[in-house]
Amino acid sequence: MYGNHEYHVLGVKDSFADLNYTGGGLDIEELLEIDPEAIVYQYGVVTPDAAEERFAMLEDDNVTSQLSAVQTERLYLGGTIDRGPVANPFQLEMLAKQLYPDEFGEFHGIGEIPEEEQLFDRQRLIDIIDGDLE
DSSP, X not given: OGXXXXXXXXXXXXXXXXXXXXXXXXXXXXXXXXXXXXXXXXXXXTOHHHHHHHHHHHHHSTXXXXXXXXXXXXXXXXXXXXXXXXXXHHHHHHHHXXXXXHHHXXXXXXXXXXXXXXXXXXXXXXXXXXXXXX
16 A cells, blocks of 8 residues: 555554445544544645644534544644655655654654754655666
8 A cells, every 4th residue: 555655664553444434434423432542634735724624623623622632632734645756755754753753853844844854865865866876
């Protein structure tokens, strides 16, 4: 599953993996029963405003505000599943910094990671793409 590569690399447990989920959304009771430690909004990297709106809805609702992820403010932007090898390191870095800031450093926002805190060499990636492998 290349589209979920960063989750596998980081050893993230899918709280919904045991459900016989066929799409269409979870009901609130199922979500409360599972009570995930963190919630990652898939495609949040390309629709951050939509993700923030969804997070605000979770925070403002009397029921969903009881979720552990909401109470501990562990609501994160996720990557896309439609990507290739160039986008993958960026999305891996973004998720690592959001889920594990003590280990990988703080996530400052999309495109806001200071050079000294970047987890991979952007110039090296550009050189590889350009074919300059020296």
